Amino acid sequence: MTEAPVPDAAPDAGTFRRLHPLTPVLRGWKVFAAVVAVALQQMYGDVSPGYLFLAIAASIPVGIAYGWLSWRRTHFRVGRDDLRLETGVLFRRSRQVRLDRLQAVDVVRPLVARALGLAELRLEVAGGSSSEAPLAYLSEPAAQQLRAELLARAAGLDHGSDPAPVAPERVLLTVPLGRLVEAQLRTGGLVGGVVAGVLMVVVAGVSGEVTLLGLALPFLLVAVPAGLGGVVGQFDFTVAESPDGLRLRRGLLETRAQTVPPGRVQAVRVVEPLLWRSRGWVRVEANVAGYVGEGQQRASVLAPVATRDEAARLLAVVLPGLDSRQVVPRGVPRRARWLDPLQWRSLAVGSDDRFLLVRRGRWRRETDLLPHEKVQSVRISQGAVQRRLGLATLHVDTTPGPVAVVAAHRDAVDARTLLDAEVAAARAARAVARPDRWMQPPAAPDGPNVTL
Amino acid sequence: MSEPFDPPGEPWVRVSPRLATVRRIGLLVVWVPLSALLVVLLWLVQAWLGVLAAVVALLGLAWVWAVVGRTVRSWGYAERADDLLVTRGVLRRQLVVVPYGRMQFVDVTAGPLDRRFGLATVQLHTAAAATDASIPGLVPAEAARLRDRLAARGEATAAGL
Numbered sequence: 001m002t003e004a005p006v007p008d009a010a011p012d013a014g015t016f017r018r019l020h021p022l023t024p025v026l027r028g029w030k031v032f033a034a035v036v037a038v039a040l041q042q043m044y045g046d047v048s049p050g051y052l053f054l055a056i057a058a059s060i061p062v063g064i065a066y067g068w069l070s071w072r073r074t075h076f077r078v079g080r081d082d083l084r085l086e087t088g089v090l091f092r093r094s095r096q097v098r099l100d101r102l103q104a105v106d107v108v109r110p111l112v113a114r115a116l117g118l119a120e121l122r123l124e125v126a127g128g129s130s131s132e133a134p135l136a137y138l139s140e141p142a143a144q145q146l147r148a149e150l151l152a153r154a155a156g157l158d159h160g161s162d163p164a165p166v167a168p169e170r171v172l173l174t175v176p177l178g179r180l181v182e183a184q185l186r187t188g189g190l191v192g193g194v195v196a197g198v199l200m201v202v203v204a205g206v207s208g209e210v211t212l213l214g215l216a217l218p219f220l221l222v223a224v225p226a227g228l229g230g231v232v233g234q235f236d237f238t239v240a241e242s243p244d245g246l247r248l249r250r251g252l253l254e255t256r257a258q259t260v261p262p263g264r265v266q267a268v269r270v271v272e273p274l275l276w277r278s279r280g281w282v283r284v285e286a287n288v289a290g291y292v293g294e295g296q297q298r299a300s301v302l303a304p305v306a307t308r309d310e311a312a313r314l315l316a317v318v319l320p321g322l323d324s325r326q327v328v329p330r331g332v333p334r335r336a337r338w339l340d341p342l343q344w345r346s347l348a349v350g351s352d353d354r355f356l357l358v359r360r361g362r363w364r365r366e367t368d369l370l371p372h373e374k375v376q377s378v379r380i381s382q383g384a385v386q387r388r389l390g391l392a393t394l395h396v397d398t399t400p401g402p403v404a405v406v407a408a409h410r411d412a413v414d415a416r417t418l419l420d421a422e423v424a425a426a427r428a429a430r431a432v433a434r435p436d437r438w439m440q441p442p443a444a445p446d447g448p449n450v451t452l
Numbered sequence: 453m454s455e456p457f458d459p460p461g462e463p464w465v466r467v468s469p470r471l472a473t474v475r476r477i478g479l480l481v482v483w484v485p486l487s488a489l490l491v492v493l494l495w496l497v498q499a500w501l502g503v504l505a506a507v508v509a510l511l512g513l514a515w516v517w518a519v520v521g522r523t524v525r526s527w528g529y530a531e532r533a534d535d536l537l538v539t540r541g542v543l544r545r546q547l548v549v550v551p552y553g554r555m556q557f558v559d560v561t562a563g564p565l566d567r568r569f570g571l572a573t574v575q576l577h578t579a580a581a582a583t584d585a586s587i588p589g590l591v592p593a594e595a596a597r598l599r600d601r602l603a604a605r606g607e608a609t610a611a612g613l
Binding site for chain 1: 547
């Protein structure tokens with residue numbers, strides 16, 4: 001390890017750079033908060049407050065010293081094909097991230113970091129158990145600049161020593177606050193909770209049992225923060241399209257800006273909850289290979305609540321070439337009612353030469369869309385009852401995420417035919433799939449011709 | 453095609469019947485002490501309860517014993533030009549197709565009992581966690597051959613995510 005260059009050195013490739021010098025303060029603040037939290041818990045124990053105060057006071061310099069050391073020892077370098085990240089105080093680690101395998105780049109700004117003008121940059125690569133290379137923290141302009149640079153290099157462009165230009169973007173949809181709030185109010189959990197709570201209050205009023213009022217409280221208390229959390233987390237949700245991928249921005253307190261490069265979306269699910277149907281709203285979720293572990297559910301939302309037109313526009317960008325008129329879904333045989341008496345009519349599968357479409361749900365409608373070239377493996381399974389009925393379930397596996405493509409209760413022979421067809425279609429699609437470096441793209445898609 | 457779990461044109465390669473022996477030994481090691489413990493405990497409460505438990509445990513053992521044989525006979529795999537097919541299961545049947553190009557890595561594992569009987573398990577992993585393609589009960593030479601062939605085919609047809 002050579003002696004480190006000056007902080008915020010000129011951002012040309014090949015030199016090692018450092019994180020922002022305020023990083024130890026922000027990191028140290030976390031250590032301090034953790035110690036205080038532990039100390040507060042111990043207050044109820046038999047430790048005297050004097051010792052606790054000492055412990056808290058001692059934790060400040062220790063935390064800052066460790067944070068400073070850690071900052072001194074952290075360097076990163078953007079190469080032609082990779083990002084090198086050197087970290088660790090006691091155990092040194094040098095990590096190399098291949099940029100052609102880049103799945104997503106997120107710029108996350110927690111509340112405290114925002115106040116200081118800092119941001120964390122996360123690189124997502126398939127196969128890790130968490131974010132592969134979190135760069136916390138950078139100054140905001142540096143984070144934006146680095147993101148542009150990483151994406152340009154991942155795309156196969158090399159701007160030499162010039163800073164990579166930030167790609168222009170076109171906004172596809174924004175979610176107005178009013179719609180976000182109403183959508184949260186229209187979720188089953190919230191409505192159920194409030195109804196249950198109100199019912200309790202009414203029963204209490206009628207019967208004169210005041211203790212029932214206490215029972216109503218938890219229902220209301222659980223329902224309200226869940227809805228509030230959704231609004232705060234998805235506040236000002238914006239989806240934009242740019243040559244380096246899909247840009248997702250949202251958040252009230254902690255803001256998050258995700259960039260998912262073209263071709264990195266593995267599978268898409270369009271969800272239409274019952275209570276949203278009268279409004280014509282849908283939610284769009286996707287599997288992105290890098291998003292695993294905690295926060296996966298949140299990171300995988302492409303649109304928390306969108307109109308059908310907006311969703312169609314979004315799908316045209318995410319799954320170019322999708323024409324849902326080409327895909328004619330076929331249902332399941334009537335004998336499937338023995339296994340799914342209420343919703344068997346809603347189960348359907350269709351495909352064209354590019355995509356597989358799977359539908360399910362009578363009240364909460366779900367539509368899964370999967371490009372054939374993203375298929376990892378295909379399965380059919382048959383339980384004991386299904387066997388008696390001559391039915392089987394088709395599973396099409398993609399990378400982990402909220403979208404699990406399962407077509408239940410097909411006619412058994414039909415399921416096998418679908419399996420063989422999917423395997424063949426996937427093989428054909430892989431052969432012509434767009435390269436990892438997406439700046440050599442195939443023919444452009446011809447506009448949004450998607451109906452949901 | 454007449455049956456959904458038919459082999460793909462060529463017959464299934466079946467796994468070694470010795471796998472049944474290994475599984476049965478494993479079964480005895482777990483089943484016998486557990487049910488003996490249960491029988492003794494119930495016998496201490498009520499003698500007839502203990503006898504009943506012993507009968508149920510024996511019948512259960514006989515049934516699982518038989519099912520192990522059928523399960524082992526149900527495993528099969530077929531190597532095609534572009535993908536590997538694996539089928540298995542008696543109560544819940546399954547057929548999985550894994551394209552070689554989708555393979556991330558291959559594991560060959562063998563526990564102490566497996567090694568004693570000269571068996572090994574080959575497992576394929578893709579980027580999808582749900583992919584469930586493992587082949588137990590292979591003789592080590594066949595396991596090694598399969599691993600090498602899968603690795604070679606995977607390299608030749610590898611695709612980006």
